[in-house]
Amino acid sequence: MNLYLAVALGSALGGLLRFIISAVWFERLPWPTLLINVAGSILIGFIFTFTAAEGRFPLNTTWRAFLMPGFCGGFTTFSTFSAEALSLWKESGTKAAIYILSSVVLSLIGVWIGQSWGEKYN
DSSP, X not given: OOHHHHHHHHHHHHHHHHHHHHHHOOOSSOHHHHHHHHHHHHHHHHHHHHXXXXXXXXXXXXHHXXXXXXXXXXXXXXXHHHHHHHHHHXXXXXXXXXXXXXXXXXXXXXXXXXXXXXXXXX
């Protein structure tokens, strides 16, 4: 599979899943975006470790591109997160600060968890 096609297909599938999750669950704070970013962080951390050349399930560059910048890139929503954070800021600086801080901290923790799982199952 062509590397660019792999990224495009992965992005389409990740974006579709993100849209479905967001359409099903949205409240005053954009919790679906936070959930998606944290889940995507866990997933990309796991894939990064688990599919590396020295990992338990090594994948070639094309499949890693399909999964990480493709699927995870299409699934996670940093641009959406940024727009929602700005919108919240206009409504309430406190809500925006909570949302931004929790998104960044939980996503970093998510990558760490994913990498830990990848190492554990390696």
